[in-house]
Amino acid sequence: MTTNQLLPISRDFTALAPLKRQEACTRLPIKPAVLHCGAFKLRAAAPDTPTLSQLPEPSGDWKRKIPVIGETFFFTSDAASWARDRVACHGPVFQSHLLGKPTVVVGDLPNWQKALAADFKHLHQKFPESFMKASGSMPMNIKEVHASRRKTIAKAFESEAMAGYLPFMEAILTKYLAIWADKPAGVDLRRAGQTLGFEFAAALVLGQELDEQTRDELSQHYANVIKAFFTIPIDLPFTTFGKALASRTAIQDWIHGNILEELKQYLETHKLQGRRGIIHHFLDCLDTTNVAESDVDQRIADTIQSVILAGNDTTATGMTSLLGIWPSIPQRVKDKLQEEQGMVTRKHGVEMGPKAMAAMPYALSTVKEVLRLLPALPAIWREAVDDFELGGKLIRKGSSVMLMTHPAHAADPKLKSGPSTMEKQMDLNDLEVSFQPERWLQESTRPGLAVWGMGPHTCQGIPLFYQEAKMMVAMLSRKYDVNTLSGPVEWSQLPLINPKNAAHAAIIDLHMKQKLLFVLPAWQSESSALRTAAWFRSGKISALA
C-alpha cells in the first residue's frame, strides 16, 4: 500500500481505557454516518476514510513535562505502570519524549502485529549508534543481509539440532542446581541467572563448556558491550563506551585465538562431527556469497559473537524471572507440575531426552505464563522510514518507535475470558488469581506473547529458550524448591526485567528439605529450616547427621 492511498482508521483505542479518563483525552474525530434515502430503505454510508495527511498525530502530554528529559524519569522508574496509564489515556499508540528523543509508543498486540509486519517497509530496526559500534552488529535493517544471516542460523534451531543440545543443557542445569543448593547463604538471583544465561549461550553456541575463568571473563566483556546501549559514544579508556569497545576487541581476540582454528578443521575434515554446537550447524549452511575468502573468518567470528549476544542477557533475564517467581507460584500449579513429571519419568525414564521433553505441555505453559507476567524484554525499538498509519494515527518519517511488551500483554483481549478482570490477571502480588498456565493449553484462551517480537525479525532462539526453561521447570519440580531469603521479589522493568534489589534465594534439594524438617524442632520456621538445609549440605553442620 502506498502512502497516498486511503487508509482506514482503527477506532479500537483500548479495552483498558476507563471511560472518565478517555473522555478527557483527545479522540479521533468520528464523522456521523450519513443517512441516504434509497428506494424504500435507509442505509448508512461507509464512513469517510481520511488520507494519510488528514490523520491526527499520536497524542501525549509529555510537552507539559520537563524539557529534554520529557517523561524519561517516569518511564525508567516504573515502565509498566507508566505505559498502562498512558495507554488508558491516549490509546495504544501514543507520543512521548524518552531518552532525549520524541518517541511513539505502541502498547497493544494488534498494533504490534501491524507495525512489525511492516518491518523493512515502513520501519527499520535501529539501535543506538554507541551499541552498533560497540557490538559490531551487522546492519540487520538491510533486507538482503538480514535474510542471508537468518537462513544461516535457521538450521541450528530445527528439531534435529535441538535434540542434540539436550545433553549439554541437562549437564549444565544439573551442575548449577547442585552448586546453588550447596550455598549456605543462598544465591543472588540476578547473578545466578546471568551465570546460567551466559553458560547456556556460550556452551550451546560453541558446543563445549568453558572453564570457569574464561566464562567469567567473557561474561563480563559481554556485559560491558551491553552497557553501550544506553550511553554516549565517547571513546576514552574510562568511559562506558570506551570500555565496551575494549571488551569487543577482547571477545574477538578470544574467538580468533581459541575457536576459529578448531572450526576450520571441522570445515575441512568434519572430524568434530560429534561436537554439535549451534555454530557447527551454521557452518553447514554458512552463506559466503559475496564474502571475500579473507573475510570468511571474520564472518564466522561475527556470527558467533552476535548469537551469543542475542541469547545471553535475554536468557539470563528469563532464568532469573523463573527462579525469582518460583517461591510465589501457587501450590496447585506445583502439584500439577509434579504430577506431569511423575508421568514423564514413568514413561520415559529420568533422562531428559527428546520424547520426555515433548511430553511436558504443562511445564511449557508455566514458562509461557512466567514470560507473560515478566516479559524478559521490556521493549523493542524501530525508526519510521516513511510516513505511515498505525492505530489511526500518522507516524512521521524519522520518528523513533518503541513497542512495549508489558502493556501489550496487559491489554490482550484474550484475558477477558479469564475468571477476573484483566488487571487482576497481570497482578504479580496475587499469583493465586493471575498465574494460570492452563490458559495456554487451549486455543480459545491462549493469549498473545509479544516478548519474542513479531514479523521478519521474530526471535530465532524461541525453541532454544523454551527447551532450557522447560528443563529448568522439570528439574525444579522433580527435585528442588526455591525459597526467597529476602521476602517476595520486587521487579524492575528496565533495562531488562530483574529483581529491584539484590534478591537472595535458597535453592533447596527436596530430599534434604524433608530430612531436615524432620529433625528440626517444631518452632523453627520453614524458611530457616530451608536455609539450614543448605548449611547442612555444605557440611558446616554435619554434626546434625
Ligand code: HEM
Ligand atoms: C528469553 C529469552 C529471549 C527473548 C525474550 C528474546 C527476544 C527477542 C526479540 C524480542 C527479538 C526481536 C528483536 C527485534 O525485533 O528488534 C529477538 C531476536 C533474535 N533473537 Fe532472541 N530472545 C531470547 C533468547 C534468544 C536466544 C537463546 C537466542 C539464540 C541463542 C536468540 C537469538 C535471536 C536472534 C538471532 C534474533 C534476531 C532475529 C532477526 O533479526 O531476524 N534469542 N529475540
